Amino acid sequence: MGAVLIWAQAQKGARSPPRGCLGSRGDRALRASERDAGQCTYVDGHGRRCSARTLLEYHHIEPYALGGPSTFENVCLRCATHNQLEAEEQFGASFMAQKRLFA
Ligand SMILES: [Zn+2]
Secondary structure: OOOOOOEOOOOHHHEEEOOOOOOOOHHHHHHHHHHOOOOOOEEEEOOOOOOOOOOEEEEEEHHHOOOOOOOHHHHHEEHHHHHHHHHHHHOOOOHHHHHHOOO
16 A cells, blocks of 8 residues: 555565566666665664665555555665565555455
8 A cells, every 4th residue: 555565575575576566667776776776775763874775665655545646756775574564654564454455
């Protein structure tokens, strides 16, 4: 839902988009992976960027569930933990827990 959408591959996957990623717009996904240097783009309150380079997902800055497009400009890499964190902040922890039960 929203921010949580597509599993990316580990390190080597950051250089080639996951199959089926962003529909037929894999080139945009590849550009986003390259732009983000194959690393989670989450930055904490102290300005430190997350160092995760595995189990990355494409995060929709404007949530997909709220109409956000799957465009180069609207997606960035997030590790599963930070993608989930942002989804919970956006939609609520209980809502996301329910979604995981039925996923
Ligand atoms: Zn992260």
